[in-house]
Amino acid sequence: MSTLITGCAGGIGLTLTQKLLEKGEKVIGVDSFITGSESNMHSVFAHPNFTLISMRIEEAELTETLKDETLKIIYHLACPTGVENLSLIPEEMITSLTLGTMNILRIATDHKCPILLASSSEVYGDPQEHPQKESYPGHVLTTSVRAPYQEGKRMTETIGAMFYRKYGTQVKIARIFNCYGPNYSEKDIRVVPKFIKLALNNEPLPIHRDGETRRAFIFIDDLLEGFKAILEKGEMAEPYNVGCPDAVPIEALAKLIIQLTGSKSQIISAPPPEDEPRFRVPDVDKLKGLGWSMQWTLAEGLEKTIAFFKEYISQRDS
């Protein structure tokens, strides 16, 4: 029996792959490497219990490739991410989140195995209510630059709920709020890996507006515990927020990363991307009701993440 992980080269997918392999489980990873890096995967490539399928999740061929496998569970994580990619590869985001998700849900239905869908806090758009409860329907513009990702994630949930109602597919939904940790690709342009890489090079850290934009950051280990709680005890086709209930200003994040890396970087001001929401923070009572709680502070999680990038850069440059 194997676990299927789509988006296995991504920050979340690779960490999950490593942890399952350490536990002696078999993992089949699917990735097209559109935003993830093959070079990031050296820690799992040679593992006898790991199989890589280099393919887009939209491909019909994936069903055929997997037909003789016995799948225990599917973690559906594949999707192009990153704010800058909203204008570079929006079409790929839409097709991954709609056609790709349908393809993977059909595979879960055929194999009669549970599937965890990685949704996002972006389903709330620029929220008018704080903190966001799962019952808050969101505040999203259908035609905005962010819509391919935001509406795509909303569609992922819609398609998942439809598969549960129509085919009885065992669908679980995690709405992720800003996860960070080791294993993020060198190409990653999200705020935590971007700030760490800039700080390690003593380059300026750009913050938008007055730095008061706030985000809630969750360390990968706490996120994966959230996935486990949702899979074991969560309701079918019901979204669960997975995030840190305390948001930090981006300027405070930048200062903490400069301090923890011992960097000489300066903080500079930069124009915000279009439609950037000022503030998002999850209400996590629903997840806590499943027995979950956060274990990692931001400083502890950042220290582990910084150690990963230092090691990665020194190996790459040696």
Ligand SMILES: NC(=O)c1ccc[n+]([C@@H]2O[C@H](COP(=O)([O-])OP(=O)(O)OC[C@H]3O[C@@H](n4cnc5c(N)ncnc54)[C@H](O)[C@@H]3O)[C@@H](O)[C@H]2O)c1
């Ligand atoms: N990390 C976060 O803060 C966060 C927040 C909200 C939601 N999420 C969601 O969680 C999931 C995993 O996030 P991550 O941070 O690991 O992202 P990531 O970008 O690091 O990894 C995603 C992986 O999916 C692959 N991929 C993209 N489109 C594909 C396709 N069509 N076919 C095959 N592979 C494809 C990429 O190459 C990449 O390796 C994503 O769906 C993301 O939207 C993450």
